[in-house]
Amino acid sequence: xxxxxxxxxAADGEKEAARLFTEVAQDEADHCAKFLQAxxxxxxxxxxxxxxxxxxxxxxxxxxxxSTVSSSRTLENLRVAMKDEAFAxxxxxxxGDRAGETGQPGLATLFHRTAAxxxxxxxxxxxxxxxxxxxxxxxxxxxxxxxxxEGTQVYxxxxxxxxxxxxxxxxxxxxxxxxxxxxxAKAFSGELSALGKRCPTSS
Ligand SMILES: [Fe+2]
Ligand SMILES: [Fe+2]
Numbered sequence: 557x558x559x560x561x562x563x564x565x566a567a568d569g570e571k572e573a574a575r576l577f578t579e580v581a582q583d584e585a586d587h588c589a590k591f592l593q594a595x596x597x598x599x600x601x602x603x604x605x606x607x608x609x610x611x612x613x614x615x616x617x618x619x620x621x622x623s624t625v626s627s628s629r630t631l632e633n634l635r636v637a638m639k640d641e642a643f644a645x646x647x648x649x650x651x652g653d654r655a656g657e658t659g660q661p662g663l664a665t666l667f668h669r670t671a672a673x674x675x676x677x678x679x680x681x682x683x684x685x686x687x688x689x690x691x692x693x694x695x696x697x698x699x700x701x702x703x704x705x706e707g708t709q710v711y712x713x714x715x716x717x718x719x720x721x722x723x724x725x726x727x728x729x730x731x732x733x734x735x736x737x738x739x740x741a742k743a744f745s746g747e748l749s750a751l752g753k754r755c756p757t758s759s
Pocket of ligand 1: 678
């Protein structure tokens with residue numbers, strides 16, 4: 557995915573994005589090699605034999621401000637990449653917790669350290685380039701918009717689909733989550749009002 561994004565960024569004249577997508581693609585190949593090595597070590601016998609743990613995150617400082625990218629295709633690719641990295645971070649953290657609980661501390665370390673790279677390096681670098689973090693008022697408006705959309709549209713639609721499919725447990729979870737998101741939206745709206753600010757009407 558990132559190699560294709562790098563090619564598209566290069567074609568769009570977005571040199572910094574092309575460089576970043578290429579660099580992260582290389583990191584992912586390194587992660588893949590380490591997990592393959594871990595799998596071999598574990599399935600080959602002793603759980604603690606040769607699981608590699610030499611992964612180190614080099615945290616990137618977040619710069620608040622607008623994106624320097626002008627290509628809409630590259631901006632959309634950056635958003636897709638951010639979602640992918642956030643999802644990898646969340647999953648690897650849970651996988652690492654599980655490995656720790658099941659007596660595989662080396663594997664837990666590999667998952668947790670890789671998760672840190674996905675979040676503190678990859679996600680952060682993409683976020684900087686995409687201009688994901690702005691001033692607090694803008695951040696609040698983006699958050700309220702997202703929570704409201706999830707609470708009023710996204711999760712209710714998923715719940716209706718789940719209901720049509722007879723997945724009652726999923727219906728309950730999706731409805732509960734939708735309610736939570738609306739509470740979040742309300743809480744953030746309160747913070748925005750306390751700052752004496754309003755969102756643009758398009759938000
Ligand atoms: Fe990553
Ligand atoms: Fe939320």
